[in-house]
Amino acid sequence: MVETTGSARTLAVDIGGSGIKVIVLDEAGEPLTERSRMETPQPPKPDAVLAVIAQLAAGQGEFDRVSVGFPGVVRNGVTYTAVNLDPAWMEFDLAAALQERLGKPVRVANDADMQGMGAIAGNGVELVVTLGTGFGSALFVNGKLVPNLEMGHHPFRKGETYEQQLRRTALDDIGQKRWNRRLEKAIGTLGRLFNYDCLYIGGGEAKKVSLELPANVKIVPNISGLLGGIALWRD
Structure with a gap:
């Protein structure tokens, strides 16, 4: 060790x-x-x-x-x-x-x-989603991780999952404007589901987010996925 x-x-x-x-x-x-x-x-x-x-x-x-x-x-x-x-x-x-x-x-x-470990404040209920090839998710309560949350594969709308509706290929297929409208619906749904104190949006496609975000929703830089690595060694 x-x-x-x-x-x-x-x-x-x-x-x-x-x-x-x-x-x-x-x-x-x-x-x-x-x-x-x-x-x-x-x-x-x-x-x-x-x-x-x-x-x-x-x-x-x-x-x-x-x-x-x-x-x-x-x-x-x-x-x-x-x-x-x-x-x-x-x-x-x-x-x-x-x-x-x-x-x-x-x-x-x-x-x-x-990514969440590199982004969260450690207070209250904090949800992290990553937008990229797929749709990742992580949930933290007072800085403690709720393990194995695979929300991307849960039903979202029109018989499809969050990942199917918001992954990179969906963005390419429907364009940035419609994709942002889908993301806005997802933010509303997730807010009602988790009642989070803060939602962090990261991943490679977070730079394509152009909608006006609520005060408790923040875009985090993609490098957070690397900076969180140090937290894995905090026993």
Whole structure:
């Protein structure tokens, strides 16, 4: 086990459906390197993704441990769903495989959970959604994560899920104006469902949000998905 001293350096990894990003953080979660990115390999099978992470890590300098955000359900470092990647990720021990590849201890979390850890204030009910290849979600109560919330696959409207209505391909198909109207409806529905104190909207497509947001809804930068990596080591 790595000592959690002020000098511990964390390689934060964000695995997305279209891109894989990495950065090295200090103990306070401040970036020590420039973020680097590569396209997610196609098909996005585990060996290919691991190879990209190793290549990116090699350009980031020294680090002591690794945090990974993964787009699916994760338990104890094992991935159980990967709707926007490949079925080969079902019950794949990502933490063990990446630890063997990089020679450093690894912790893995759902990518929206990790984004939330980098964005929330830690007060009251806070909901995080990520807009990208898919639709991620994370719920926190007084800073504590409610695990395994896969809200993106729940029914939303017209017989489709939040993910089907708001993912990147939907944005491409219907255009930004209609997509924003759908998002406005989703914000209203989620507000009534969770009665959150604050909703954070992140992910690669958050930059396409053009509607006027309520005071308790905030856009967070995509890098939050990496900056949350340090929280995985706060036992």
